[in-house]
Each structure stands twice: as structure tokens, then as C-alpha cells.
Amino acid sequence: MDDTFERESAARLIRAEQTGLRIALACRSAATGAAFIWYVLAAVLFPDVTPRLATIGVLLAFTAVGVAHVAIIGTTYDRPWIKFAIYGLDVCAICAVFALVPISRADDVPQIIAFRAYGIYFLFPLLAMACLSLSWRLVLWTGGTIITAWWAAFIWVQTQMESYLSWGDMPTDATQADYENVFLSIDFIGRGNRIEETGMVFFATLALAAAVYRARAVFFAQVAADIDRQKEQTLRERVSDLLGRHVPEAIAARLIEDDAPLRPQRTRGTALVMDVAGFTAFSAQHPPEHVIETLDALLSDTAKVVSEKGGVVLSYLGDGFLATFNTPVFVTDHETAALAAAKDLVTVAKAHGFDVRIGIASGDLVTGIIGNETRQSFTVYGDAVNLASRLEGLGKDLKSSILLDEATGVVAGDVVELTRLGAHPIRGVDGQIEVFAASSAA
Incomplete structure (x- = not known):
């Protein structure tokens, strides 16, 4: 590929990545903003709900970070690592909620219930939004961060429990009573479920990264085709200009279209x-x-x-x-x-x-x-x-x-x-x- 193709491809790809990032960050800011509004309204609609100032501050901060990043995209302040940092921050923040924000006001309800009641699907939108950047590296980074942070949060919660049950505690010839005693126990952590969840994230990450990589290849092919068309158009215009000095325009067009x-x-x-x-x-x-x-x-x-x-x-x-x-x-x-x-x-x-x-x-x-x-x-x-x-x-x-x-x-x-x-x-x-x-x- 010549220098013209390299420069044109890089410039178009950067513009496409920036557009995708703006869309993803706009969705992110909209989500955090909606969460902030809902959290505040919940205190009004439900008198027994008392909003925490810390939570309000976190939601506002996350919204502000997204807005600020959108503002600097394409400017001299923009840096490639910023998008990786923000996606990593979002993943870690969601996982921290699962690990640290109490699922119940009662002290005897273990935090593991958060993993069982909600699950890893809260993190899938981040993986999907990473694809908008047209960066397969960001997709891999986001997927890898989700798996790592999810397991870190899960292990942290598990270590806080005095005792717990998992699928390994289920008898081979389990009866209904066994399922009720193990699976429905409040101390059931479901380590196997976490393996399945992160396994799905792993393969989804690979598939999406491959799709983005393929999309980039198609993108470069399109750029190459566009450059070829531009060169051909420029050549046609030049030939038309030269021929047009001595040949009627209609005849010049015929000569250009058919040699x-x-x-x-x-x-x-x-x-x-x-x-x-x-x-x-x-x-x-x-x-x-x-x-x-x-x-x-x-x-x-x-x-x-x-x-x-x-x-x-x-x-x-x-x-x-x-x-x-x-x-x-x-x-x-x-x-x-x-x-x-x-x-x-x-x-x-x-x-x-x-x-x-x-x-x-x-x-x-x-x-x-x-x-x-x-x-x-x-x-x-x-x-x-x-x-x-x-x-x-x-x-x-x-x-x-x-x-x-x-x-x-x-x-x-x-x-x-x-x-x-x-x-x-x-x-x-x-x-x-x-x-x-x-x-x-x-």
C-alpha cells in the first residue's frame, strides 16, 4: 500500500473510531444520567428509600467523566489510553457495586445474593459499546477486564462468608430435598455459574473482537476502493480537460468511458x-x-x-x-x-x-x-x-x-x-x- 492509502486509511479510521466512541459515551452518559434521575426520584416516590449522598456523587461523577471524554475526543487533549481507562473504570465500578453495595438492609443477607439475583449481563452493554469504537483491542480489553473484575468481586464476596455451598456440595443422586437444601440455600454461591457466565463473556469477546477486526478489514478495502475511484475520477477529469480542448465534450466523454x-x-x-x-x-x-x-x-x-x-x-x-x-x-x-x-x-x-x-x-x-x-x-x-x-x-x-x-x-x-x-x-x-x-x- 502506498503512502496515500496509508494516510487516507488512518485518517478515515480515526474519524470512524471517534464517531463510535462518541455514540458509546453518549449512551453511557445517558445510562448513568438516567440512573441518577431514578435514584433521586425513588426517594420521592418511595418514602422508605433514603438516598445516599455518596451514591449520588458517584453517579454524577460517572456522568461528568463521560461528558468530558466526549468533549475532548478529536482534540489535542485526547489520548488513546483514555478510552481503555474509562471502559476499565466502568467495568470495575459495576463489579464493585455487586461486591460492596448491600443487597439488603438486613445484616444476615449475604452479598452473594447480588450475583444470583442479577448477574453478569449488566456488563454486556459495555462489551457491545466497545465494538462501536472499531477497535478490536478495546473489545478484548473490555472483555478481559469484565472477566477479571467479575471474578475479583465474586472471590471478595466469597471470602467474606463464614460458610458457603456450591455445586460440589450437591450429591450425585440428588433429590428434590437436596436441591432445596443446596441450590435454594442463602449461602449458595454457584461457583460453576460464575464459570459459565465468564465463559460466555470470553467467547462473546473473541467473536466480537473478530467481527470488529473483520469490519476493519472491510473498512480498509472500502478506503482502498474509494481511493482508486478518486484516482480514476481525477484521471478522467484530467483526460476530459485535455480532450475537451480539441474534442466536443460529448465525444470526450465517450473516449473516456470506452477506449x-x-x-x-x-x-x-x-x-x-x-x-x-x-x-x-x-x-x-x-x-x-x-x-x-x-x-x-x-x-x-x-x-x-x-x-x-x-x-x-x-x-x-x-x-x-x-x-x-x-x-x-x-x-x-x-x-x-x-x-x-x-x-x-x-x-x-x-x-x-x-x-x-x-x-x-x-x-x-x-x-x-x-x-x-x-x-x-x-x-x-x-x-x-x-x-x-x-x-x-x-x-x-x-x-x-x-x-x-x-x-x-x-x-x-x-x-x-x-x-x-x-x-x-x-x-x-x-x-x-x-x-x-x-x-x-x-
Whole structure:
């Protein structure tokens, strides 16, 4: 796991533990507060009950401790050992009640009756609340403290008795009278019952600690998944931002959701090559900073034009670029879309004070990613790309801003009026190519 995962996991776990502790301590404070209210009201409702100031003070103190701990959770005053101390204090306090608070006003009623009449289940809520902290160590600590303190209280009470009976005093073939004499005796301590009680606490503690440990594992897995989703979302947003500069938002979203268009594929599409006329002379007359600023503004606006028509700018060529239509993303009527983009490119370039030459050719285009593991580039191959580049250059000789090959002209000519310029030799192409010119007026 990397450092980011470690830090994020630790931070989230701490917040979860703090929330659980607040809930547990709120329940604890509510319980002690309710006990305080009941103890005071009992004196009012039952005249024969006389409240002890010491008991009232203890209940108030326990309530205050819980409230104080809730207040410092997450602050600089919070310490990991405090929760262990408070849970230990609660366990010991309950066990002390069983051992020290008289079960009866009569002196001849042994305190062991408290263990027989009530039992260890008073301590189970503490074990349950320890689970809210998401700390398996606190669960083990609480369970271990319950067992230890419970036996300490029981042994203390037993040592205060002059004589006692237990299951060992029951005859093997016990009769009803034997059960009445032993089990119903006021001196019956039931040591075996204490073993059963603490045995249940022991196994419950192990099960709950294992459940909390498992919950933490699930928690860490969830954090890891969340971090992965955040990284993926960040990457998607970054890619979307980068693609969105040259690709319509809808197309960028499609490319992010499905990388199929970026895989090697052969498609019939249209290539468009644009170049700024006279930009070399412009560059020689102006400082480099101004040249770069001007070119950046021009290419940014012209690239937006291509995006609006559904095309994708694949590469910049000096003061121009290569764009494709119908690859890597689908575009209906790519020939017409490319010609419409070309007309708008001429208009936008004039707004920047420049003329452009554009060559458009249609045919089979092969697109895909090339390179190695450390550096890759998405590119396009095909005769249409080379032909579009040659037509852009030919436009200078024919004094035309937009030239199209026959494959594009035949289709686009049904929508836009074109001028047939006849067959022309194209460098690198066998024979002559029928060339069409389009009016640069939008």
C-alpha cells in the first residue's frame, strides 16, 4: 500500500473510531444520567428509600467523566489510553457495586445474593459499546477486564462468608430435598455459574473482537476502493480537460468511458490539413513572444471549429494541424462535416488577420497508438492524410483556400457547390488527381 492509502486509511479510521466512541459515551452518559434521575426520584416516590449522598456523587461523577471524554475526543487533549481507562473504570465500578453495595438492609443477607439475583449481563452493554469504537483491542480489553473484575468481586464476596455451598456440595443422586437444601440455600454461591457466565463473556469477546477486526478489514478495502475511484475520477477529469480542448465534450466523454476508439482500427474517414499562409514572414517581423501568443490564440480558435463539427485535431504541424473526421470517433457524413469545418476555419483565421490553406481528402484511415511503455502517441496513417497535405500545398499554386479530392468532392458536392479544377499531378501520387475547390465564403 502506498503512502496515500496509508494516510487516507488512518485518517478515515480515526474519524470512524471517534464517531463510535462518541455514540458509546453518549449512551453511557445517558445510562448513568438516567440512573441518577431514578435514584433521586425513588426517594420521592418511595418514602422508605433514603438516598445516599455518596451514591449520588458517584453517579454524577460517572456522568461528568463521560461528558468530558466526549468533549475532548478529536482534540489535542485526547489520548488513546483514555478510552481503555474509562471502559476499565466502568467495568470495575459495576463489579464493585455487586461486591460492596448491600443487597439488603438486613445484616444476615449475604452479598452473594447480588450475583444470583442479577448477574453478569449488566456488563454486556459495555462489551457491545466497545465494538462501536472499531477497535478490536478495546473489545478484548473490555472483555478481559469484565472477566477479571467479575471474578475479583465474586472471590471478595466469597471470602467474606463464614460458610458457603456450591455445586460440589450437591450429591450425585440428588433429590428434590437436596436441591432445596443446596441450590435454594442463602449461602449458595454457584461457583460453576460464575464459570459459565465468564465463559460466555470470553467467547462473546473473541467473536466480537473478530467481527470488529473483520469490519476493519472491510473498512480498509472500502478506503482502498474509494481511493482508486478518486484516482480514476481525477484521471478522467484530467483526460476530459485535455480532450475537451480539441474534442466536443460529448465525444470526450465517450473516449473516456470506452477506449475502443483509441485502439488500432481501419475506418473510412476524411483528413483535413490546415496551414496558415504567410506565417513565416509574420514570424520574421515580430518578437518570438508575440508570435507564440498569436499562434496559440489562432490555433485554439480553429481547433474549436474542428471540434464543433465533430472532428478531432490529432497533431499540430508548425503553424497548422491535421484533423480527422469519423476517426477515432464516429461522425455522420464526414466529408460534408470536414468541408463545413474548412469554411469556418477560413472565417476564423480572417478574424485573426490571417489566410489559411486547407486540403481535404477522404479514404481509408488507420488510427491507433504507437510508441513504447514510457511514451506513446495517437496517430493516423493513410493515403488520404498524405493527399490532404499535398492538396493544402497545391492551394498556393491554384490560389484557392480550400481544395478537395474527388472522393470528398463527389459526396460534399451534393450539399455544397464546388468548382471542378480538373486533374492535377500530385507529388508522391501516381497519375493525376481530380481536384475540387470550395468557396471560402461561409
